[in-house]
Amino acid sequence: MGRFSLSQDLGVDLGTANTLVFVKGKGVVVREPTVVAKNIETGEIEAVGKAARNMIGRTPGNISVVRPMKDGVIADYETTAVMMKYFIKKAMSRRSLFAKKPNVMICVPSGITMVEERAVVDATKQAGAKDAFPIAEPFAAATGAGLPVWEPTGSMIVDIGGGTTEVAVISLGGIVTSRSIRTAGDTIDDAIINYIRKQYSLLIGERSAESIKMDIATAGEVEEDAELAIRGRDLLTGLPKTISVTSREVAMALNDTVEAIVKAVKDTLENTPPELAADIMDRGIVLTGGGSLLQNLDNVISEETQMPVFITEEPLESVAIGTGKSLEYIQHFRSHPNVSTRPTV
Numbered sequence: 001m002g003r004f005s006l007s008q009d010l011g012v013d014l015g016t017a018n019t020l021v022f023v024k025g026k027g028v029v030v031r032e033p034t035v036v037a038k039n040i041e042t043g044e045i046e047a048v049g050k051a052a053r054n055m056i057g058r059t060p061g062n063i064s065v066v067r068p069m070k071d072g073v074i075a076d077y078e079t080t081a082v083m084m085k086y087f088i089k090k091a092m093s094r095r096s097l098f099a100k101k102p103n104v105m106i107c108v109p110s111g112i113t114m115v116e117e118r119a120v121v122d123a124t125k126q127a128g129a130k131d132a133f134p135i136a137e138p139f140a141a142a143t144g145a146g147l148p149v150w151e152p153t154g155s156m157i158v159d160i161g162g163g164t165t166e167v168a169v170i171s172l173g174g175i176v177t178s179r180s181i182r183t184a185g186d187t188i189d190d191a192i193i194n195y196i197r198k199q200y201s202l203l204i205g206e207r208s209a210e211s212i213k214m215d216i217a218t219a220g221e222v223e224e225d226a227e228l229a230i231r232g233r234d235l236l237t238g239l240p241k242t243i244s245v246t247s248r249e250v251a252m253a254l255n256d257t258v259e260a261i262v263k264a265v266k267d268t269l270e271n272t273p274p275e276l277a278a279d280i281m282d283r284g285i286v287l288t289g290g291g292s293l294l295q296n297l298d299n300v301i302s303e304e305t306q307m308p309v310f311i312t313e314e315p316l317e318s319v320a321i322g323t324g325k326s327l328e329y330i331q332h333f334r335s336h337p338n339v340s341t342r343p344t345v
């Protein structure tokens with residue numbers, strides 16, 4: 001198997017919520033929110049990543065904070081390219097900035113269209129890559145989670161990110177069957193915002209919704225009810241107001257979203273050839289992505305599918321690690337169109 005040996009090749013997880021950069025030989029060196037703050041009047045970039053995220057909902061009129069990725073694909077091309085350039089530069093050591101441009105393995109949702117994939121490849125090159133190699137996100141996630149993706153055994157991965165949930169069964173270096181739905185962490189935040197608006201006539205920001213999700217939200221039945229005070233703007237009086245929400249009511253608000261994720265898993269299992277389904281029964285389903293940290297979601301998936309379910313050790317990093325690791329097998333990918341990696345022209 002031919003190997004790429006350029007030392008500064010990179011793996012990039014260009015996510016809807018977070019962008020991570022993996023440097024060969026070093027591991028994940030950049031973990032930043034996929035957020036950019038722009039000055040609307042001058043068009044200049046004011047902040048990128050964490051600094052920009054801290055500005056969400058707190059900007060004056062001339063600054064706009066944008067999330068250039070939506071549902072796993074590029075929503076704002078120029079901003080994505082500028083942001084990636086910044087992250088790639090940050091990831092590379094100063095010495096290597098003068099060396100050759102890096103090859104970049106970049107993950108894309110498995111349900112991506114050719115046009116959307118082309119945009120990712122072009123943006124990566126615009127950001128400074130010599131060449132860009134797209135890799136299907138669930139394949140990268142499974143590789144990063146340490147599953148035996150190249151072996152003749154069925155591995156099932158469920159990667160729940162910010163914008164997409166990717167479910168795939170992998171065997172012999174290829175995706176045997178998969179589902180990609182645009183329901184994930186962001187959908188949960190939106191469901192929380194909508195619930196609080198309807199129930200309490202209170203408008204809360206996306207960061208408040210995310211803290212509700214991380215602190216008290218649960219999938220399925222709630223055993224121990226928890227409460228959280230939350231601030232927003234009263235839609236009736238227009239004034240700031242604090243209310244208290246419970247995990248039980250939030251769990252109800254999330255029912256549809258959780259159901260959609262469970263359905264994607266079940267649909268994929270239904271399409272899985274019996275031998276591979278037997279392997280998955282033995283080895284279990286592996287969850288990755290930040291969304292897999294929603295409390296009790298692993299148990300709900302396990303109950304609904306009657307399969308063992310495990311959350312990987314570093315759910316937020318699996319895709320980036322897998323993307324980086326896969327750089328070594330680039331030639332292999334070229335002969336596996338199912339993995340979605342093809343050489344770019």
Ligand SMILES: Nc1ncnc2c1ncn2[C@@H]1O[C@H](COP(=O)(O)OP(=O)(O)OP(=O)(O)O)[C@@H](O)[C@H]1O
Pocket residue numbers: 013014015016017018019071072160161162163164165184185186210213214288289290291292293294295315316319
């Ligand atoms: N403890 C937690 N509980 C629930 N959700 C969480 C937790 N931690 C992170 N998340 C959610 O995980 C999501 C981000 O996950 P991740 O970084 O894997 O996604 P991404 O790769 O950016 O998105 P995508 O793969 O869809 O493009 C966000 O929606 C975030 O709110």
